[in-house]
Amino acid sequence: MSDTSSTQFKQSLGLLDATMLVSGAMIGSGIFIVSADMARMLGSTGWLLVAWLLTGVVTVAAALSYGELAGMMPKAGGQYIYIQRSFGPLTSFVYGWTVFTVIQTGTIAAVAVAFTKYSAVFLPKLNLQDANNVLVSLGPVNVYWGTLYAIACIILLTYVNTRGVNAGKLIQNIFTSTKLVALFGLILIGIGYGLQSGVLQQNLDNAWEASRTSKETGTVTMISGMALLTALGVAMIGSLFSSDAWNNVTFIASEIKDPKKNIPRSLFLGTLIVTVLYVLANIAYLCILPLKGTATGTDVMAQGIQFAEYPTDRVATAAMSVIFGGSSAGIMAVLIMISTFGCINGLILAGARLYYAMAQDGLFLKQASTLNTKAVPAKALWVQCVWASLLCLSGSYNQLLNYCTFGSLLFYMVTIAGIFVLRRREPNADRPYKAVGYPFVPLFYITVTLGICLILLSDANTRFDTGMGLLIVALGVPVYYFTKRKSA
DSSP states (O other): OOOOOOOOOOOOHHHHHHHOOOHHHHHGGGGGHHHHHHHHHHHHHHHEEEEEHHHHHHHHHHHHHHHHHHHOOBBBTHHHHHHHHHHHHHHHHHHHIIIIIIIHHHHHHHHHHHHHHTTTTTTTTGOOOOGGGGEEEETTTEEEEHHHHHHHHHHHHHHHHHHHHHHHHHHHHHHHHHHHHHHHHHHHHHHHTTEEEHHHHHTTTTTTEEEEEEEOOOEEEOOHHHHHHHHHHHHHHHHHHHHHHHHGGGGGGGGSHHHHHHHHHHHHHHHHHHHHHHHHHHHHHHSSSSSSOOOOOSSSHHHTTTTTTTOOOOHHHHHHHHHHGGGHHHHHHHHHHHOOOOOHHHHHHHHHHHHHHHTTTTSOGGGOOOOOTTSSSSSHHHHHHHHHHHHHHTTTTTHHHHHHHHHHHHHHHHHHHHHHHHHHHOTSSOOSSSOOTTTTHHHHHHHHHHHHHHHHHOTTTTHHHHHHHHHHHHHHHHHHHHHHHHHH
């Protein structure tokens, strides 16, 4: 039987499925870790919560804005299609290039390695920090048993998703619902326990007195004014990365029932649910652990949120150890394994649809433009699998993701700017859903994100990574013209 016997996608996903994909792709391991680094940058309970709240508001604002474009263009490829219609094929290709080379595949690799690290709590042979677990050395690259485990996870979930969208949907719904319930349960336990301890009140004393603490030396520098604004922008990189991937639902628009209504709704519901959980999770941490601490602290209370489980920054594990004692590591490892496994599945499921759309335009491998007998782009899924696996082997995924934080924010701004372009160019186009609060909400997102990008360009600690990110994006331009010439 021919692998290309199915010529169109099947609309198999409802509103619940789409919402599960939004929230499931967003929640990985970041919420359990990044608050430590943010606490070191801000040194303030008030400003830490502001960073998370602002991240949530910005993310929901972007989701509300994307809803208009999703309603207008309910096609496979999502954001790639929106950018193409607004700004042409070159800009959309550069976006797709960046997604494939780094953003999507790099995130898949990074989350798969996070899944491996927490699996190592139960299977020490998977520990990626133990030199005894090196299987083979390839020059400067060490291949661990854990590396193969991460790759095996990517291969397994890729295979499952080649069996049809319903197979991927089943995994997504099971793991996302499980982690949402578990995370909410831990929040209730943490806040309930912590409110009786008096730690929250201690953290609220001088809540707006900001400072920056060096992880290497422990030196504390008081900050205010422009220095505080810069610290807030840099700190939000962690929270924004933890809240990313909400746009993945747009990639699978052709497989969602009534996409003109359900994609905008799922974007809003998914981002809102995750925003509430993330803010509550940080309140739970502040109810249990003091914000400030030292790397040399003898227990989690002395280390505080700033140096939780130093040097791993495992804030959630440190907080739960206060309540559950020695069993906390196992409890949190299971939760994060569930969280990361579901996140990987969502990223794999959605990403391949974007490459399929690019291939349909002759801007990606030709083989990726076909669907298999299960009506999914199996070859695009396997190409994505190979590249993500190579990034796992190279160990370069984290650095690449640091480079492309700027690029990711840049394309979010470009996409939302497309709303203004299309409103002017195509005023009579069918818009089943119009961006809430237009033009103020889209402008709010663009303004805040532009401010963060300018901070990343100006701050000495992020300038190099930002420059490298711009270089990766820029490389997409000559690749586009080479691809077009080869296609012609």
